[in-house]
Amino acid sequence: MSGAPHYPFPPARAYRLNRCLYAIKSDSTFCARFLADPHAAGAEMDLSEAERAALSPLDRDALVRLGGHPYLVFMADLRLRMARDPAALEYF
Amino acid sequence: MLVGAFACAHTPQLLIRPPTEDRDLVLRVHTAFARVKERLAALRPDVIAIIAGDHIEAFFLDAVPALAVYVGTECAGTFGPYRYRLPIHEPLARAILEQGVERGFDLLYTQAARLDYAFYVPLHFTMPEPAVPVVPLHVNVYLPPQPTPRRCHEWGAALGEMLRARPERVVLMASGGMSHFPGTDRYASPDVDYDRQLLDRLQGGRGRELAALTGEELDKTGNVELRTWITLLGAVGDARAQVYCYEPSWHHGNAVVEWPL
Numbered sequence: 157m158s159g160a161p162h163y164p165f166p167p168a169r170a171y172r173l174n175r176c177l178y179a180i181k182s183d184s185t186f187c188a189r190f191l192a193d194p195h196a197a198g199a200e201m202d203l204s205e206a207e208r209a210a211l212s213p214l215d216r217d218a219l220v221r222l223g224g225h226p227y228l229v230f231m232a233d234l235r236l237r238m239a240r241d242p243a244a245l246e247y248f
Numbered sequence: 249m250l251v252g253a254f255a256c257a258h259t260p261q262l263l264i265r266p267p268t269e270d271r272d273l274v275l276r277v278h279t280a281f282a283r284v285k286e287r288l289a290a291l292r293p294d295v296i297a298i299i300a301g302d303h304i305e306a307f308f309l310d311a312v313p314a315l316a317v318y319v320g321t322e323c324a325g326t327f328g329p330y331r332y333r334l335p336i337h338e339p340l341a342r343a344i345l346e347q348g349v350e351r352g353f354d355l356l357y358t359q360a361a362r363l364d365y366a367f368y369v370p371l372h373f374t375m376p377e378p379a380v381p382v383v384p385l386h387v388n389v390y391l392p393p394q395p396t397p398r399r400c401h402e403w404g405a406a407l408g409e410m411l412r413a414r415p416e417r418v419v420l421m422a423s424g425g426m427s428h429f430p431g432t433d434r435y436a437s438p439d440v441d442y443d444r445q446l447l448d449r450l451q452g453g454r455g456r457e458l459a460a461l462t463g464e465e466l467d468k469t470g471n472v473e474l475r476t477w478i479t480l481l482g483a484v485g486d487a488r489a490q491v492y493c494y495e496p497s498w499h500h501g502n503a504v505v506e507w508p509l
Contacts, residue, residue, distance in 0.1 A: 161467045162432045165392045171309060178308050182362075184326075216431065226431030227390050228304060238264065238328050246265040247329065248278065248373075 170223025176201040177228035181235050250411040252291045252419040253484045253507040255477050256370035259500045273495050280493035280504035281373035288376040293419040295337040296382050299476045300423035301389030306361035313356035314395045316386035317345045325363035332368050337381035351406050370423045389472045400475045401459035404482020422480040424473030426501035442469040443501040450489035455481035
C-alpha cells in the first residue's frame with residue numbers, strides 16, 4: 157500500500173473537473189443535462205477531452221488520477237445511479 | 249445546559265438503500281436510531297446542536313472553512329427526493345458564534361448555506377416529536393488541510409463550556425463515521441479492527457486520547473469524519489460511551505453511541 161493519502165489536497169488544475177462533479181452531485185438540473193448528453197454537459201463545464209472521456213462512462217480511477225476529489229467522484233456516481241433508476245432504491 | 253451527547257452514522261445508504269446494502273443491517277442501525285429518539289424524548293432538549301462535516305455541498309472549493317456555525321432563521325437542503333427544512337435556534341447559534349470568536353476560534357458563519365445530508369440523516373431518524381430547532385456546526389473533514397484532531401477537541405471543549413452555561417437544554421450530536429473510504433480504491437475494506445479498538449477506548453472513558461490522533465492516522469483508517477466525534481469528545485470530557493450499535497457493512501463502520509452525562 158502506498159503512503160499517499162486517500163483524500164489528498166485537490167489540485168488547482170482539476171478545479172473545473174471538481175466543479176463538474178460537484179454540479180452532478182448538487183445541481184439536479186445540471187445532473188439531468190449530464191444524463192441527457194454527458195459530452196455537451198462536460199463542454200459546458202470547459203472540461204478537457206480526457207476529463208470528458210473519464211466522466212462517461214464514469215471511470216473512478218481515471219477521474220481520481222485527473223485530480224477529481226474521491227468523495228465527489230463517489231457521490232456524483234451515486235447521484236447518477238439514483239437518477240437513472242430511482243425504483244431500484246428503498247426510501248426510509 | 250448540556251443534557252445529552254450522541255454520535256450517529258449518516259451514510260446515505262441508511263436513508264436510501266440500494267440493492268447492494270444488506271437490508272437487515274440497515275434496519276438494525278435504524279433500531280439504534282430509534283433508541284436515540286426515545287432517549288431524546290426523555291432528555292427533553294430545547295435544541296439539538298449537531299456537529300457534521302459538510303460533504304462539499306454548502307462549501308465547495310470556492311471557499312473552504314475549517315469550522316462554521318449556521319446562524320440563519322432556518323436551514324434547508326435536499327438529498328434525492330428528500331426536501332428538508334429545519335428551524336435554527338438563533339439565540340444559541342449566535343451565542344456559540346460570538347463567544348466562540350471571543351475565545352479565539354475564527355469561525356465562519358452563514359445565514360443561507362445549504363444543509364448537507366450529513367446533518368440531515370441522523371435528524372431524519374432521531375428528531376423527537378414535537379421537533380426542536382437545531383444549531384448546525386460544520387467541521388471540515390474532506391478537504392485538506394482539515395483542522396487537526398487537537399483543534400477539534402479544543403473547539404469541543406469550548407463548546408461544552410458555552411453550552412453548560414446556557415439556560416436551554418442542549419443535546420450535542422456528532423454525525424459521521426466510522427471507517428469508510430468513499431471514492432477510493434479501499435472502499436470495500438473499512439478498517440473494522442481500528443473502529444472496535446476506538447470504541448473500546450471510548451467505552452472506557454478515554455475519549456481525551458483521541459485529541460492526540462494525527463490527521464494522517466484518520467485518513468489512513470478511513471476516519472476523516474471522526475473529527476466530528478473528537479469535537480464532541482472535547483465537550484463530554486471523560487464520560488464513558490454507551491455503544492448502541494456497531495454494524496460494519498461491506499464498506500462502512502456504522503456506529504450509534506451515547507455518552508450519558
